[in-house]
Amino acid sequence: MKFFFVLLLLISSFNALAVEVVIHNLSSLSSNAQNTVSIWVNQSVEKTQNTLGPLKQTTLPIYLKPQYFAFEPVPWATVKRNNPDGLELHIDRYASLNAFTKDWTLYHELSHLYLPLLPYSGFWLSEGFASYMQNVIMRDSGIITQPQFVQRLNAGFDRARMQTKTKTQPLNKLSADMWKQRAQQRVYWTGAAFFAQADLKLQKQGLSVAGIIKQYQVCCRPARSSAKTFIKELDKLSGSSVFTTLYAKYNTRTDFPDISKEQLNTL
Known part of the structure; x- marks a missing residue:
């Protein structure tokens, strides 16, 4: 019963995103890390959309580049302009959900997606x-x-x-x-x-x-x-x-x- 409510909560949260988040290379992480990164990415998209509204695109690809030795949760990230636009995230594969959540990088990169590519x-x-x-x-x-x-x-x-x-x-x-x-x-x-x-x-x-x-x-x-x-x-x-x-x-x-x-x- 507890698992059912947790699953229902996750589904409700993900549906609120109004954009399908597709995380590439997630399988390169341990099962616990996969869960952590999935929750972090989806919650970050939801927080961003709560402030800025739904993204115009219907699919958001996230390309993970996990690192074994990193001094911060997300040492580097960038926007990948394409159709649809996506993000490349270099992450500490061992970072906790709390550390990821408090890191500013993903909110910064997601914000870029609300503007067109400028010269x-x-x-x-x-x-x-x-x-x-x-x-x-x-x-x-x-x-x-x-x-x-x-x-x-x-x-x-x-x-x-x-x-x-x-x-x-x-x-x-x-x-x-x-x-x-x-x-x-x-x-x-x-x-x-x-x-x-x-x-x-x-x-x-x-x-x-x-x-x-x-x-x-x-x-x-x-x-x-x-x-x-x-x-x-x-x-x-x-x-x-x-x-x-x-x-x-x-x-x-x-x-x-x-x-x-x-x-x-x-x-």
Whole structure:
């Protein structure tokens, strides 16, 4: 009887995903690890969809790359753009469910799937959205507290401020060359600041970035897009000029915006 209720709970949870999660290479793990990874992946997709809405795609392939020696649960991951889009996850095969759940990486990569593939010069938007939203998802689902949410964002912003002192190119130029320049901190977290400021402005209209992205999934998300087209669609959905105005400030900026902990605490 106990097994029946556990099975029923898992089926109900998986059905709530509204997307079929297909985990490749799961059989390379022990039976206990298979169960752990399956629960972690499906619960993470559910948490993400609770914040951002259902993914547009009906199938989500997850390609596992288990490691024997890893210093963190998910040392590396990436989006695999295809039809459908998927994720490649390099994981610690011995990590616990609790360790996986508290790791930010999967929430970050899942967030990428809500945006179209943008050109390299617009990667500050892609990475900024994922860096900001990973913390929103973890906060919304109770994995981190509101003070931890503020602390994590502020820490990321501090790293970006520091790197901005040496990486002084316009943001769109640096974005296109961030791997060679090793400028990920400035690119990722300046992009996150963009979406945090957008949320602050949208709050005045009773809206949110997550809510606009939910609508974007339903009506407008293509496989690829220019940054300007993406931004214009978000403004149409919000009935405002919030995104276009911020984009004009951020796209070629060479400094880091001024965002206080007090402002972040209102998000």
